[in-house]
Amino acid sequence: MDYQLDLDWNDFLARYWQKRPVLLKRGFKNFIDPLSPDELAGLALESEVDSRLVSHQDGRWQVSHGPFESYDHLGETNWSLLVQAVDHWHEPSSRLMRPFRHIPDWRMDDLMVSFSVPGGGVGPHLDQYDVFIIQGTGRRRWRVGEKIALKQHSPHPDLLQVAPFDAIIDEEMEPGDILYIPPGFPHEGYSLENALNYSVGFRAPNARELVSGFADYALSHELGSQRYSDADLVTREHPAEVQQSELDKLRGMMLELVGDPQHFNSWFGEFISQSRHELDAAPPEPPYQPGEIYELITAGETLQRLGGLRVLRVGDSCYVNGEAMVTEQMQAADALTRHTTITQEMLGEALEDPSFLALLCALINNGYWYFND
Incomplete structure (x- = not known):
């Protein structure tokens, strides 16, 4: 209905x-x-x-x-x-x-x-x-x-x-x-x-979830390896004191990491496109080959998105279930994020791109999209 x-x-x-x-x-x-x-x-x-x-x-x-x-x-x-x-x-x-x-x-x-x-x-x-x-x-x-x-x-x-x-x-x-x-x-x-x-x-993520999620991303991508340095260090009267300028520099190191738009967008796309509940994904058996995908779509078959699958666009990148869609065919990738039912017209000339067709085939073989009966 x-x-x-x-x-x-x-x-x-x-x-x-x-x-x-x-x-x-x-x-x-x-x-x-x-x-x-x-x-x-x-x-x-x-x-x-x-x-x-x-x-x-x-x-x-x-x-x-x-x-x-x-x-x-x-x-x-x-x-x-x-x-x-x-x-x-x-x-x-x-x-x-x-x-x-x-x-x-x-x-x-x-x-x-x-x-x-x-x-x-x-x-x-x-x-x-x-x-x-x-x-x-x-x-x-x-x-x-x-x-x-x-x-x-x-x-x-x-x-x-x-x-x-x-x-x-x-x-x-x-x-x-x-x-x-x-x-x-x-x-x-x-x-x-x-x-x-x-x-x-x-969803309404709190700051704790965001900080924890970004920390995991930084660790998995080996970001933030630059160490604190203080070549301008001078003696101080109170050796146990951490001075405000040092605190500012430490905080700046952390803010610089979060403030990188490329890394922040990439992390958020992966983070927010992950489902909090298990998906009812049913990978096809046997798996499709790209040529079969091409023939079915050009013959008029439509693709249906799996219920609950999170497919989002962040900046110029598209994400599905915690992973980026790596493709130069952004119009077709955007169609996958925008529509729950996909037709040949929505994908357009991207179907003639072997790399996009391979990506689409992988997504279908993961059970993320399936052909409407």
Whole structure:
């Protein structure tokens, strides 16, 4: 299904994005669920899929992590099954991500899907990232509070909740409704009946992650090997003192490393194009040969991008799943980043370049793109 989001993006970004929560009634008109509760439960049986069950009975919260073998022990109320990165494993669900590409791809993370029975939820909490919550089958009540300091506590080691809060949004959501919540706004949702919810989440790396990631890049590329030097050293009255000029010089060495645009862009492309969840890549057997790729595409076959695959452009370079696409055919490489379905027209004359064709063949043989049946 081709999901069409009824939203004025310019108005939304100006008034709400990272500013205020908002409920978008019938954001998706005539919404149809891309998967069923049984399909979601089946995904949670797989070891590669990140899933959890959250329940609460008599004031006690319980959390268990998949893969699950059975759901026979569950009752009819007060539990939720949550599955991360469903867009990686279920192609129809991945289409729910596409209407949100008005926000840059590098900020987008994954699609989390939950199935809840009456009373099911994870309790009042807050997130440090933006999220669009799409209501599927069933009804669910959502409350969102103001962004104020709230005491947090852990009723279970795997749950972090907040104290009760006054609601600025308190609504029952029906199929096709969308709730946008910026970072730091407390919220809670619980089902009024059996219900599916789809959460489109976004990345928001903190400085610690960025510094750690760049340090790994510097080590792997053997950058920053120049040592501190002080040929202008003179004696000082206090031998244990580290002088401010020395601190400035040391900090400058570090800033110079990060400040190199070529290395910074290369690192960020590799860093941000890596998926945080496993991909459902299925390399073809036997592998394709470049000539076969050429014949199929020129015969009118189209290529489909693997769900959850991160393909980004940083400056004049394109990256896929943590690696740079090394090619002089930038127009064709840009098409791979821009479109989820690739046609012969999008690749153009690049198909006549043996080196680009070899790159494309390698990407297909990695399972990153596949031919539509």
